[in-house]
Every structure is written in C-alpha cells, then in structure tokens.
Amino acid sequence: MTPEAADVLAAAPDARARYVREFEASAGNGAGQTPAWLRAVREGAIARFAEVGFPTMRQEEWRFTSVRPIADTVFRRADEPVPSGALATAMAPYLLCEADRHRAVFVNGHFVAALSSLAGLPEGVTVGNLAAALGGEADVVQQHLARYARPAAGPFSALNAAFLLDGAFVFVPEGVDVEEPVQVLFLSSPSREPIVSHPRTLVVVERGARASIVESYAGVGEGVYWTNAVTEVVVGDGARADCYRVQRESGTAYHVATTHTHQGRDSVVWFHLVALGAALARHDIVSVLDGSGGLCTLNGLYLLGGQQHADHHTTIDHAQPHCESHEYFNGVLDGQSHGVFNGRIIVRPGAQRTDAKQTNNNLVLSGEARADSQPQLEIYADDVRCTHGATLGPLDERALFYLRSRGMSADAARSLLSYGFGAEILGRMDIAPLRAQLDRLVRARLQRESRRENVP
Amino acid sequence: MLEIRNLHAGVGGTEILRGIDLTVRTGEVHAIMGPNGSGKSTLAQVLAGHPTFTVTEGSVLYEGRDLLGMDPEERAQQGLFLAFQYPVEIRGVTNAYFLRSALNAIRKHRGEDELDPVDFLGVLDEKLKVIGWDDSLMNRPVNDGFSGGEKKRNEILQMAVLEPKLAILDETDSGLDIDALKTVAHAVNTLRAPTNATVVVTHYQRLLNYITPDYVHVLTGGRIEKSGGKELAWELEARGYDWVAAGAVIA
Ligand SMILES: Nc1ncnc2c1ncn2[C@@H]1O[C@H](COP(=O)(O)OP(=O)(O)OP(=O)(O)O)[C@@H](O)[C@H]1O
Ligand SMILES: [Mg+2]
Numbered sequence: 085m086t087p088e089a090a091d092v093l094a095a096a097p098d099a100r101a102r103y104v105r106e107f108e109a110s111a112g113n114g115a116g117q118t119p120a121w122l123r124a125v126r127e128g129a130i131a132r133f134a135e136v137g138f139p140t141m142r143q144e145e146w147r148f149t150s151v152r153p154i155a156d157t158v159f160r161r162a163d164e165p166v167p168s169g170a171l172a173t174a175m176a177p178y179l180l181c182e183a184d185r186h187r188a189v190f191v192n193g194h195f196v197a198a199l200s201s202l203a204g205l206p207e208g209v210t211v212g213n214l215a216a217a218l219g220g221e222a223d224v225v226q227q228h229l230a231r232y233a234r235p236a237a238g239p240f241s242a243l244n245a246a247f248l249l250d251g252a253f254v255f256v257p258e259g260v261d262v263e264e265p266v267q268v269l270f271l272s273s274p275s276r277e278p279i280v281s282h283p284r285t286l287v288v289v290e291r292g293a294r295a296s297i298v299e300s301y302a303g304v305g306e307g308v309y310w311t312n313a314v315t316e317v318v319v320g321d322g323a324r325a326d327c328y329r330v331q332r333e334s335g336t337a338y339h340v341a342t343t344h345t346h347q348g349r350d351s352v353v354w355f356h357l358v359a360l361g362a363a364l365a366r367h368d369i370v371s372v373l374d375g376s377g378g379l380c381t382l383n384g385l386y387l388l389g390g391q392q393h394a395d396h397h398t399t400i401d402h403a404q405p406h407c408e409s410h411e412y413f414n415g416v417l418d419g420q421s422h423g424v425f426n427g428r429i430i431v432r433p434g435a436q437r438t439d440a441k442q443t444n445n446n447l448v449l450s451g452e453a454r455a456d457s458q459p460q461l462e463i464y465a466d467d468v469r470c471t472h473g474a475t476l477g478p479l480d481e482r483a484l485f486y487l488r489s490r491g492m493s494a495d496a497a498r499s500l501l502s503y504g505f506g507a508e509i510l511g512r513m514d515i516a517p518l519r520a521q522l523d524r525l526v527r528a529r530l531q532r533e534s535r536r537e538n539v540p
Numbered sequence: 541m542l543e544i545r546n547l548h549a550g551v552g553g554t555e556i557l558r559g560i561d562l563t564v565r566t567g568e569v570h571a572i573m574g575p576n577g578s579g580k581s582t583l584a585q586v587l588a589g590h591p592t593f594t595v596t597e598g599s600v601l602y603e604g605r606d607l608l609g610m611d612p613e614e615r616a617q618q619g620l621f622l623a624f625q626y627p628v629e630i631r632g633v634t635n636a637y638f639l640r641s642a643l644n645a646i647r648k649h650r651g652e653d654e655l656d657p658v659d660f661l662g663v664l665d666e667k668l669k670v671i672g673w674d675d676s677l678m679n680r681p682v683n684d685g686f687s688g689g690e691k692k693r694n695e696i697l698q699m700a701v702l703e704p705k706l707a708i709l710d711e712t713d714s715g716l717d718i719d720a721l722k723t724v725a726h727a728v729n730t731l732r733a734p735t736n737a738t739v740v741v742t743h744y745q746r747l748l749n750y751i752t753p754d755y756v757h758v759l760t761g762g763r764i765e766k767s768g769g770k771e772l773a774w775e776l777e778a779r780g781y782d783w784v785a786a787g788a789v790i791a
Binding site: 445489496497500503507508509 | 617
C-alpha cells in the first residue's frame with residue numbers, strides 16, 4: 085500500500101465520529117457558565133469538523149503530511165492537574181530566567197494559577213486565562229475570539245474551537261507599552277494514556293500599544309500526547325507585537341497549530357518561531373495585513389532529526405496597499421527527517437506597492453533526510469514587488485575547507501556551519517535571555533547531530 | 541621550514557602542478573608571480589590540504605614533517621595559514637564567533653586554555669589595533685556581503701589573530717585600494733619575525749614595494765621557471781611573463 089493509500093484510511097469515519105460523540109457527551113459540561121455566543125461557536129465548529137473530518141494526503145494542502153497517527157490514536161482530554169513541586173521543577177527549563185515576571189502557565193490545557201506569575205503588569209493590561217476573561221473582558225473576547233482563525237478554515241481549528249474551554253488571554257489597551265515579555269507556557273504531562281489538549285491563545289494589542297509575547301510548548305515525561313493549538317493575535321493601528329513561539333514538544337508528541345495574526349494600519353508584527361520537538365508537527369501561519377503601511381516579518385527555524393516530520397504552511401495576505409512582508413525560514417534536517425515549507429503570498433486586488441520577500445533555506449545533513457519547499461504566489465495587483473528564493477542542499481564543501489584550514493576539525497566545522505543556519509534566524513530576535521537560551525539549545529543539538537552524522 | 545620537492549598535483553587526471561621545487565627558510569619572504577592559470581592558487585591550496593587536488597608525485601616537508609600526510613586542520617594547528625584568493629562566506633556565523641572558534645581550535649591543540657568571549661575580545665582589540673581597523677565587521681556573518689577589499693583585509697585579520705609560522709597569501713593585494721594595500725603590507729611586516737616565513741602570491745610589483753621579498757619566483761605552466769631576488773619582480777613588470785617562458789625554452 086502506498087503512503088497515500090494508507091493515509092486515506094485515516095479519513096475513516098470512526099475517527100471523525102469519535103470526536104463528535106465526545107463533543108456531544110461533554111456538551112452539558114459547564115454549559116451553565118458558557119455564554120450563548122461561545123456555545124454557538126463550539127457547535128458550529130463541531131458541525132464543521134463532522135462535515136470535513138481529518139485531512140488526507142490527497143488534499144493539496146496536506147500532500148506531504150499524513151495525520152494518520154493522530155486520527156488513529158484515541159486521545160483523552162486530561163483532567164485538571166494538581167499543582168506540585170514536580171511540575172514547578174519540570175517547567176523551570178522553559179522559563180525566561182531574567183525576564184520572567186509575566187507568565188501564564190497551562191498544564192494539559194488547564195490554567196494553573198499557582199505556577200503563573202502576573203506581577204508588575206502595567207495598568208489596564210491583562211494576562212491570564214480566557215475563562216476568567218469571559219467574566220471581566222467578555223466584550224473584548226467576544227469581539228475577537230475565533231474571528232480570525234475561523235473554525236471553518238480547517239479541521240484542526242474546528243476541533244480546537246469545538247473543545248475550547250480555556251486558554252491564554254493577553255490584552256494590551258490603547259497606547260500602553262508592556263516592556264517586559266509576556267510568556268505563555270503550555271506544558272503537557274501525559275500519564276499512561278494518550279492525552280490531547282486544545283490550547284487557545286488570544287492576544288489583543290490595541291491601537292498604538294506594544295507588547296512582546298513568548299508562546300512555548302513543551303512536554304514532560306515519555307507518554308504520547310497531542311497538542312492542537314490555535315493562536316490569534318490582533319494588532320491595532322500603529323501597534324507593534326513581537327511574537328515568539330518555541331515548540332519543544334517531547335519526541336513522542338504530535339503538534340498541530342494555527343497562528344493567525346491580523347494587523348491594522350501602520351502596525352508592525354515580528355513573528356519568530358523555533359520548532360525543535362514533536363514526532364509530527366504541522367503549523368499553519370496566516371498573517372493578514374489589513375491596513376495600509378503594515379509590516380510583517382516571519383522569522384522561523386526548524387531543526388529536525390531522527391524520524392521527525394515538520395510541515396510549515398505560511399500565508400501572508402496583503403489585503404491592503406503599501407505593506408511590506410519579509411519571510412525567512414531556515415531548516416536543518418538530519419537523520420530520516422522530513423521538513424516541509426509552503427509559503428503562500430496573496431496580494432489582493434488594490435494592494436498596490438506591496439513589497440513581499442520570502443526565503444527558505446534548507447540544510448540537508450543526511451542522505452535520508454528530505455526537504456520540500458514550495459512558494460505559492462497569488463498576485464492580483466500590478467504595482468507590486470514579490471521575490472522568493474529557496475535553497476536546499478548539503479553543507480558547502482568550500483566553507484567546510486575554509487573552516488578546516490583555520491584549524492577546526494571536520495566535526496567542529498560541520499557543526500559550526502549548521503549552527504550558522506540557526507544563528508541567522510536567532511540573530512533577529514530581540515529578547516536577549518530567550519535568544520541566549522535558544523542559542524544554547526541549537527548549538528547543543530547541532531553538535532550532537534554532526535557527531536552522529538560523522539559515524540561511518 | 542618548507543621543502544617542496546618535485547611536486548605534481550592535479551584534478552581528476554588533469555595535471556596542474558608539474559614538478560615544483562621550492563625551499564622556504566624561517567625569516568624569509570618569498571614572492572610567487574606568474575600568469576593567470578599557471579597554478580599559483582593550486583600550489584597554495586595543495587599546501588593547505590584542499591581535498592579537490594590529488595598529489596601524484598613529489599613530497600613536501602614542513603618543519604621536517606610530511607605535510608601531505610596531514611589533514612587541513614592539522615596543518616593549520618601546526619602553524620600553516622592560507623589567505624584565500626577567494627574568501628568563503630559563512631552563513632549566520634559572525635566574524636567574531638568564527639575567529640574565536642578558530643583561535644580556540646588552535647589553542648586547544650597547543651595545550652592552551654580556550655578563550656571565553658570576554659578574553660577573546662581583549663585579544664581581538666589588540667590585533668585590530670595592530671592592523672589599524674575598527675570592529676565594525678565583527679558582528680556580521682563571515683565575508684557575507686563584504687566588499688572585495690574587506691574580504692582581503694579579513695584574511696589578514698585572521699592571520700594576525702592565529703599567529704601562524706608560515707603564511708601563504710594568495711593575491712591578498714588584488715582588489716585593494718592603495719591605503720588598504722599599505723595596511724595589509726604593514727600587517728604582514730608587523731607579524732614578520734625571525735621564526736616565521738611568508739609566501740606572497742601576487743601579480744603586482746606594487747605590493748613588493750611595501751613587503752620586500754628575499755626571493756621572487758615565476759610560476760608558469762605548473763613549474764617554477766625562474767627564481768631570483770627582488771629585482772626579478774621589476775624585470776617582470778617591464779618585460780612580462782612571455783620573456784620568462786621564452787628564456788625557459790632557450791635554456
Ligand atoms: N577545481 C578545479 N577543477 C578543474 N580545474 C581547476 C581547478 N582548480 C584549478 N583548475 C585549473 O588549474 C589551472 C591553474 O589554476 P590556478 O587557480 O592555480 O591558477 P592561478 O595561477 O592561481 O591563476 P590566477 O592568477 O588567475 O589566480 C587553471 O587552468 C584552472 O582552470
Ligand atoms: Mg590564483
């Protein structure tokens with residue numbers, strides 16, 4: 085059986101029906117506190133999922149990625165965790181050391197106040213969980229939640245919305261500058277049974293405001309789990325959001341995510357992402373430039389080894405004129421890993437003077453690793469500049485010799501050159517402690533890879 | 541320090557070097573001149589250990605040891621340095637990080653402690669001062685987007701930091717403006733010591749006004765056809781390489 089044929093079985097109706105049944109069984113839970121509009125969102129979402137089910141590799145958007153392992157596994161939604169010293173210890177490596185005053189921590193999808201720290205926030209700024217915000221800032225939540233990453237957009241965002249119970253909420257009112265980064269940490273701590281969480285994040289940075297948000301995903305322990313995350317970032321006119329996303333799920337995890345940023349006039353978004361973990365990862369990023377003069381930069385790195393598979397699908401939607409987008413994605417692929425990058429750029433009619441650049445560089449360290457890269461330009465305006473470029477290949481022999489001629493061993497030279505692919509992306513990040521932490525991670529990881537690679 | 545005997549080398553069956561003989565003693569500066577494509581860079585690369593070239597005949601002794609049996613990194617650790625005619629760009633690795641990695645690789649070999657970033661900055665500052673440059677290129681990726689002249693200066697900076705015993709400069713003067721040329725020459729002269737030696741590959745007598753060679757060799761068709769003192773460079777400037785080739789045929 086071909087992988088595609090095997091994959092089609094993933095669409096088997098029982099996987100789909102399982103989630104619908106689960107939804108129905110839990111629909112009564114918490115129905116009392118849930119506002120009607122949110123109930124409608126959830127019901128619409130499960131109806132949508134019931135219609136489309138899990139994707140198959142026959143679908144263009146999924147032709148490199150089989151989600152069969154996810155569809156085939158029976159996941160349970162984990163109960164609320166008991167905060168413990170063990171959890172606090174487990175989360176420590178993922179914190180931002182010197183910049184760690186504002187953080188919201190979620191374990192298996194549940195907010196854990198005891199592990200969070202919401203000290204020293206400027207007046208009017210909220211960092212916390214959505215469930216609480218439904219009490220306080222219900223109108224802001226209602227105005228934005230599920231409006232951008234719409235449940236109809238795909239089966240996974242539909243599932244996320246259907247099972248939306250809680251999530252992170254960051255609200256920065258007009259004109260406020262949050263100087264220290266806000267961290268949102270989603271930890272998964274599976275036990276014997278496979279568990280799933282559907283983390284949801286809503287970030288609203290109002291007109292002229294400014295904030296940096298670090299979203300981290302990580303796993304504790306050995307068990308199998310699935311994270312199905314959706315993040316919406318709404319950036320008002322003249323506002324700026326610096327978003328960081330670090331995916332360090334455990335090696336047995338599945339990670340599916342959608343990030344949707346929506347920008348107003350003259351706003352700035354930097355979205356930095358580093359994907360290191362998970363056996364299977366799929367991340368869809370949609371950035372809509374919905375006001376003139378906006379600037380959006382996506383700066384991503386994926387490091388894969390062993391049997392890892394990571395698929396990044398980005399869409400930059402130039403909906404208004406005079407916007408600029410830059411997209412830099414680097415991949416380092418070792419072992420039998422497979423990296424996929426699909427970069428779609430849409431320039432809507434009337435979006436004149438669009439300036440869009442995209443690059444995707446893949447370093448393929450092993451003969452069995454594979455990279456697929458495809459740009460997808462859809463341009464409906466005439467006065468635009470769109471450029472894209474992709475590279476794919478092994479280490480540059482000339483560079484290797486250059487480094488060796490300076491006294492570095494072949495191993496050291498290989499790891500330095502691989503590190504360069506990561507450092508190029510990390511170098512654009514502004515939060516120094518985070519950059520240093522990632523730099524150490526990337527270096528340690530690539531040193532290991534290059535040593536392994538050198539074993540005959 | 542360096543004894544090259546009847547060196548033959550080439551690429552995939554094509555012979556480029558056809559029997560080179562050259563002896564370099566400590567304290568000496570040798571200039572190698574010769575027309576395009578005569579094999580100057582090939583000689584330099586073979587000495588540095590470039591894997592593209594195969595040595596088919598002959599021997600090279602460096603400080604009495606078989607140079608050709610060493611890996612490129614071992615040659616560098618033993619004090620050999622090649623300033624590349626075409627320096628290579630290294631994606632994402634800053635010049636400072638690269639220099640520190642190289643210096644530490646060599647220090648480790650010498651049994652010295654590795655330098656942390658702070659100590660390294662001290663060393664770097666001192667070398668920059670010797671060469672008379674600022675640190676503006678230190679936080680950019682190695683050679684990435686550097687101008688031709690900046691790349692050449694950067695080779696000299698690496699030489700200054702790594703303090704080799706035998707430096708081979710492959711057309712480090714090409715593409716330099718007159719001030720940069722003087723700085724490079726000054727750097728070479730500053731690093732000159734009775735225990736070191738330098739081989740400069742150049743097309744121009746100009747450089748030799750600033751770096752006075754003890755010997756000048758003319759390489760044509762993969763062989764050293766003529767050797768002499770620094771006057772030979774002047775003669776070449778006046779008469780061109782054809783004169784050497786013609787002379788060789790008559791002799
Ligand atoms: N990797 C290679 N593969 C094939 N031929 C090569 C290779 N490297 C050098 N050659 C050939 O060997 C000859 C000598 O080249 P080399 O670069 O050594 O010349 P050079 O004397 O340094 O010239 P220039 O003054 O132009 O720098 C040339 O004909 C060149 O084309
Ligand atoms: Mg040359």
